[in-house]
Amino acid sequence: MTAVDASRNAAARERSGLGVFTQDALLQIFLIANTFIMLFPILVMVLNGFKTNAEIFSSPFALPNFQNLSNFEAIATGTSFVRYLFNSVLVTGLSIGFILILGTMAAYAIARYAFRGSGLLLLFFIAGLTVPLKLAIIPLFILMRDLGLLDTQFSLICVYTAMGLPSTVFIMTGFIRTLPRDLEDAARMDGASEFKIMRSVILPLARPAMVIAAIQNLVPIWNDFFFPLVFIQTESLKTLPQGLTTFMGEYNTNWGVLFAGLTLAAAPITLVYIVLSRQFINGMTSGAVK
């Protein structure tokens, strides 16, 4: 949004039938109402985390006593919440690590070396973008069983890595192709090995694309529930979304604890999103837009 947009809006102001001031006022009211609908449920969730059952039922809209942390203590001491959180961090972190390493390797080869079949290879990866892997859950289940990976977190990491590779190869190939070749050629003249050129010349320059790829994969992997539901049985291996279902069943009459648990579960990704909202929005919509 720039000065051009502002002057365009000014031009609209003079011409529109309804009167642009009225239009703007209506749109502003609409936006405020919408933002209220978006944030109010989240706010109530957080506030209810500080309340007792009686307070939630009798005064749902009142502010709680924020010193009352008993619900959060119940979660820290009485549930495996910390374990689930750790598992989610581990699985998501390793998956994104593998996605970035493998994705960058393929993208670098496709973008930087002329070899027969490189176009076909890129198509192979892009075709993976269109596959709804959920519908292949039966063969995946049998594959994991035969590989002895059922009920291990490695099964999740494998599937997430395969899911994330296509978009990452797509983004990284496009980006690496735009990088100038001069630096690389200079390094080659100096006798640097191909590995050294990739690691110390190209990778530092490709970092912005890696950030976009990482964010694009972060949200679906962190939030995934379907694959753990099918692959993981052992309580101590469950990820956060899956662990929530156990926890919601155990505490189903204690609403304060339930809301506190949901608040804690939502907190990590929400905080990261608030800090990096621009990158999140760009990352998550860029795959779709371009």
Next chain:
Amino acid sequence: MFGMRITRRGLWIACLIVPPVLVLALFTVYPIVTALGYAFFDWNGAAQGDFVFLQNFRDVLFREPFATWTRNAFLHNIVVFAVLMVVQNGIGFLIAYALWRNLPGARFHRVAVFLPVVLSTIIVGFVWKLFFNPLFGLVNQTLRAIGLDMLAQPWLGQSSTALGALILVNAWHWIGFPSLIYLAGMQRIPGEIMDAARMDRDSELSILRRIVWPLIAPSATIVFILTFIGSFNWFELPYIMAGVDGSPYGSTDVLGLYFYRTAFGNQSAGTQDFGHGSALAVITFLFIAVVAGFWTVHLRKREIEL
């Protein structure tokens, strides 16, 4: 690559390419290809039996009780898709337009509308399940607080409102996505086009309809196709809010739940049936692929190159 002399360079390229290709081949290509094969076999639970060719497909499409379940679930998916197209994408377009006007606070509104999108469906589902509780839930408490007691009802407990409630929660969760994709499309419209349009036309409404909407056709294509795929892959939200049987009385049953239940069993019937499950997965996959394919081609035709 084939018949190439093995050189240091060739080896280096192979080192880069082989691992990612193997991962994708093993965990995406192989499952997708075998999914089709599995549907042609009789399965005793999770153990493969005889080759029965199209029997599983015939069963799920035409034999009772499968046929009724399949039809019921499929019709619900269509309802989900139709309502989301209107509510989620329609309001999303309005939000995008309002954000595009760059009114005071637009950046804050943009961050707010996208916040639910980053939350897990499991969190969203549980929170709204509690909010829809007939006695103590936020929804009915709010209705009572503003004097609309007669509207308070067991939203998730009766067949007439359960699916609608789930769809609205889905719209709340995802509306930021179409909004910001439309917004990105609008921001790419050159200012001169808008200036020229405002010279000629009288109302903002006709500019929206005749200029903006055609020019953001590429965004609309993406939003429509993703809504379609998402509607027919719908699983997590009904699983959390309505349970694996699509309660009450199957009124929220959709293909995703039905497929999962058939393949992996539910609490009441803990049996696995990979044969009929695979047939359902293949039918759903083919349906999504064919419709999305043709529709994409159709939608692409109305896109204008800027």
